Amino acid sequence: MSDLFLLLLLVVAVGIGWLLGYQARRERRLSHLAARLRREYFLGLNHLLSERSDEAVETFLRALEIDSDAVDTHLALAELFRRKGDVGRAVKVHQGLLDRNDLSAAHVHLVQTGLAKDYLSSGLLDRAETLLRDILSKGSAQQRIDALVLLMEVYQQERDWQNALYVGQQRLYLQPDNPRLRSHLSHYACELAEQALSGRQRQMAYDYLKQSLSFDPGCGRALLKLTTLSIEDSQWRPALRYLKRFQKSNPDMLSEGLASIVEVYRALERPKALVKVLVHWHSTNPSATLLIAIARYIKAEEGYEQAHAFMIEQLNKRMTLRGMRYLTELELEQQSGLQPQSTRLVANALQMVLDTKAFYQCGHCGFHGRQMYWQCPRCKEWGAIKPIRGIEGD
Ligand SMILES: [Zn+2]
Secondary structure (H helix, E strand, O other): OHHHHHHHHHHHHHHHHHHHHHHHHHHHHHHHHHHHHHHHHHHHHHHHHOOOHHHHHHHHHHHHHHOOOOHHHHHHHHHHHHHOOOHHHHHHHHHHHHOOOOOOHHHHHHHHHHHHHHHHHOOOHHHHHHHHHHHHHHOOHHHHHHHHHHHHHHHHHHOOHHHHHHHHHHHHHHOOOOHHHHHHHHHHHHHHHHHHHHOOOHHHHHHHHHHHHHHOOOOHHHHHHHHHHHHHOOOHHHHHHHHHHHHHHOHHHHHHHHHHHHHHHHHOOOHHHHHHHHHHHHHHOOOHHHHHHHHHHHHHHHOHHHHHHHHHHHHHHOOOHHHHHHHHHHHHHHOOOOOOHHHHHHHHHHHHHHHOOOOEEEOOOOOEEOOOOOEOOOOOOEOOEEEOOOOOOO
């Protein structure tokens, strides 16, 4: 009996020893894995912060092999794939996560939003819309805002301004004090006004432009379009009122209102008042375009000497290449056949330099060109393109 007892005791001791050893080995292995995982995460983060996204992806992939449960790491990786343009792999990671049934509601929202962004960036707009509408129907206020932001992008890409305006207004209800959102809504209404005009629905165009001003009372695009429509309808007083509002709310865009203000005062047969207004506009925000327009009127009304003296005085205050080019043109016109060859050469040189310069620049992404756009062709931001200022600009 005692031998058997000793044998049993020995077996139990060996068993406990093996178990303890197993536990210790397991803990060592787990802590080793955790340490490796930590190392990989920090390495990946370091690559991300150093903007080395290729290395970051490889590092996070190694981390996922160690810990397949880490939802946040999966999400970060899918984001990286999308940013690198590998949308297929981003979709795969997101769909893999959605197939799991152990995700929290917050994680499900993040995965669905990520998937909608994947669809959006790969042009699968219908799928993005369906997914976002689903989020919209059941999400919290912040989740609904996230979905509405993306839905606005979906409709913008489709140029479906009616729906863009509709979901934008839903977002405005949740974010009433968001000026950028108000500016976007304002431009959507302007797009709808352009469509209405193409369909010869003039009153509808007026209504959309007024709606645009209800979102952003200083929207330069809506004010200029209302001015143009009023001029076409010989409504001079309303046209002047819109131009006054435009001047107050868009001091950096005054050159864009020049054609309209000239037309209104010409129709009212008040050339002197026009020059007065242009001088006022120019004094609030100096512009080569306005300066040249004023000089042309002075030349027509008072003659070459006055126009020349005005240009010299103004260019001494604020030099611009466009102003200089006009001054040389003025001198060449006046002294036809007598001017020194050097004036002609200077005029040509200025023209050649100006031919290479952009007139407008996007304050959001830096895109520049010679044509005015209300939406930047590169970054798609609304109302960010303005005339370039300074010696080489306006
Ligand atoms: Zn831009």
